Amino acid sequence: MRTISKIAFSNDKRNRTRSVLIMTAICLTTMLLVIISTIGNGLILLQKDQAASSYGSNYGLFIAADGTQLKEVERRAEISDIGIMCTEGILKGNENGGFVSADETVRKMLPYNQEYVLKEGTYPEKAQEIAAGRAFFDAVGYHDVKVGDTVTLEYRSGMQSEYAPVEFTVSGILYDRDEYTIEASYVVFGSQDFYNERVAEGDRQYNIYFTLSDSANVSMNNVAPVIKEIADSCGIDQKNVIINDLYLQWVLQPSYEMIVVCGTLILGIVLFSVVVIYNIFQVGIAQKVQEYGKIKALGATRKQMKQLIFREGILLAVPSIPLGLLFGFLIAKVSFNWLVEQGNLVSSGIKNHQVPLFSLTMILICIFVSFLTVVLALRKPMKIVSRISPIEATRYLDGSKTQKQGRRKGRKDVTVFSMAMANVTGNPKRTIATILTMGLSCVLFVIISNYVGNIDTEHEARIAINHGQFELQLDYSQNYDEAY
Structure with a gap:
């Protein structure tokens, strides 16, 4: 060898x-x-x-779930990651936007709540802390806001209550994105403690973002029935189930x-x-x-x-x-x-995809x-x-090959x-x-x-986007403003 x-x-x-x-x-x-x-x-x-x-990295969403349903979801072995978001209420000047509390898992899952959206400071942790972009603070009359500043905002918990001034401490500044400012709609973050203080335990509702583990063995063909079966076993109405089809098409297919x-x-x-x-x-x-x-x-x-x-x-x-x-x-x-x-x-984007x-x-x-x-x-x-x-x-x-018997054919002049x-x-x-x-x-x-x-x-x-292509959306609300 x-x-x-x-x-x-x-x-x-x-x-x-x-x-x-x-x-x-x-x-x-x-x-x-x-x-x-x-x-x-x-x-x-x-x-x-x-x-x-673009669509978030969650497999689906259970909306308006109560505390009992949340505990049932957390017990399910098929679910790997769970993120909780709560609607804090309404801030005056941001009626078309959102004032929410979201844990770290949700911030990683949602497209507009990625970690890079936080420009400076931290996300709210204490009851009176708040985080938003400078465009929001400018819209409510606070210019050149810095982390640690105190702002007073008009707040109400829902359509049944009136606005009242609440003092907040700015814990973080978010990046301003164009889609948040087109219709004066901004994403503002509060803390879970603030939500717990303002909403009674029996009235609390949670939006549950989740992903499924490998043990669920799902594909694009059966993911919807599997998620709906989990919702039924947890006592969640199927009308409160949202499946992230656009994201799953890339992940599962x-x-x-x-x-x-x-x-x-x-x-x-x-x-x-x-x-x-x-x-x-x-x-x-x-x-x-x-x-x-x-x-x-x-x-x-x-x-x-x-x-x-x-x-x-x-x-x-x-x-x-x-x-x-x-x-x-x-x-x-x-x-x-x-x-x-x-x-x-x-x-357009605030961060290159790596x-x-x-x-x-x-x-x-x-x-x-x-x-x-x-x-x-x-x-x-x-x-x-x-x-x-x-x-x-x-x-x-x-x-x-061996030359055949006979005369060999030659040339008078040999050239290259x-x-x-x-x-x-x-x-x-x-x-x-x-x-x-x-x-x-x-x-x-x-x-x-x-x-x-x-x-x-x-x-x-x-x-995907042709010249002159546009989309019309109907702006409406199902909630009746009882206070005003």
């Missing part, structure tokens, strides 16, 4: 040109595999992250289009690489048939000859694949960040596919070398072109394989260059 490995290493070292070409092909193959798989996986994660930012595109590209790369590596090995074998015949004459078995070729390829793959992984991931990261920046040019690109699973798959590509490329050279006869090897002349054509026509199989390899490489280059060159972020944005 050691002797075979030494011979394989010696062959690779002696045939430097062939070794460099094969290592380059393996490195480029691994790079392309890492780039395509990393960018594809990153786009899927980015779509899920954007879905969470695989991105088949992206998977198909990436899979097709990877399959094309593997086939192309197999042909390239095979042709390089085939040329090397043709030039060293006599040497392999001598090894066979020394008593090497067919299995050992196969192992010799296999180890020649693997020894070249071992240093090439890590280099391909490194350069491929760096290129994928730069390319993905560029795509995200282009997407941010046509979308998703973890490194995936150990993807890296391991790329390593496996790269080694598989090398093994597939070595299969035929291994068979050819194992069948070499010592006697045939001594008479082998670079794959050319005539010698080139003689080499091309002398081995038709090698010529056809080379033409196919070059053709496949051109096809692959044209496909990738056209795909990258035709990326138009504005066009993609306009698929």
